[in-house]
Amino acid sequence: MKTYIYMVRHGESPKTEGNERTRGLTDKGRSDANKVTELLIDEGIDTYVSSPYRRAILTIEELAQSFDKEILVFEELREMIFLSDDKVMADKELYPTVKKMFSDSNFLLPGGESSTICQNRSVAALKEILKKYKGQKVVIGTHGMVMTLMMGYFDSKYDFDFLIQTSKPDIYRMEFDDEDLIETKRLWKD
Template structure:
């Protein structure tokens, strides 16, 4: 894995998957494209945004959970046990990392801002599995660790939101 969490791009499979994402989204009537600042998220949706003549808006706080400081890449064999620990203990974090609670607060705030600013628009958000699960899980407990561990890369989920997001206590 070259680069760091922020700068690493897509694998060859990821590049192929980005083309599939573009094919799926091209006829959805998307008005706005928003992405995490991480290169792999940007690359996944920038092609479809450009082909439709739309700007890609990059939002810093849609970044992945900060697992460890300095944007270091953690191997999957270390990330998965950490994610499980973070779901079971939402205040837990490694030195230089952020807790599940802090990340969820960050991303739900961004989601609320997107909903408010782009009300009535169809918006595509390019982000990360854990971040997506935290956004969706904020108001629906079915989006939990098991859901996250059963996602694939990339996944596309359609959310229809009316009004404000409400938290359902788990």
């Protein structure tokens, strides 16, 4: 029995408001969330799951509301914690840090997580979703780093180079047979 996971990376989010947990979407991010809905409206999605971070929920919210579905929030699907207290990290600091995390999976900043820790918690959540919603189509509102780490667990080609070429938003449909990844297809059109 096939299970389909739709990884929906959140839309553009301002790094000037709130913290990592509360940041919303920019005007472009909101417009792109409408495009996410248009792209996935006919996919026959059964279940909607998200990271607890506001930008991830907002990116799939319109789609879920179109079918009067609740978004189930999984704390374990939150983005990697780079700094303590969910502080926002500027991109000029973030990308060199992320590159180092891919070359040394145990590297972490004070108060943050390593890629090993983040991957272990997020993959455990994904395996729970695959088991609980077996045979369904499940949208997951997610983030670049945690999405890449989950996908990379099943196929090593999803690495730093993959992450830096993804967009905000982005959509990948993963086809599973139990916990075996059969195929991944990018659905987002820039």
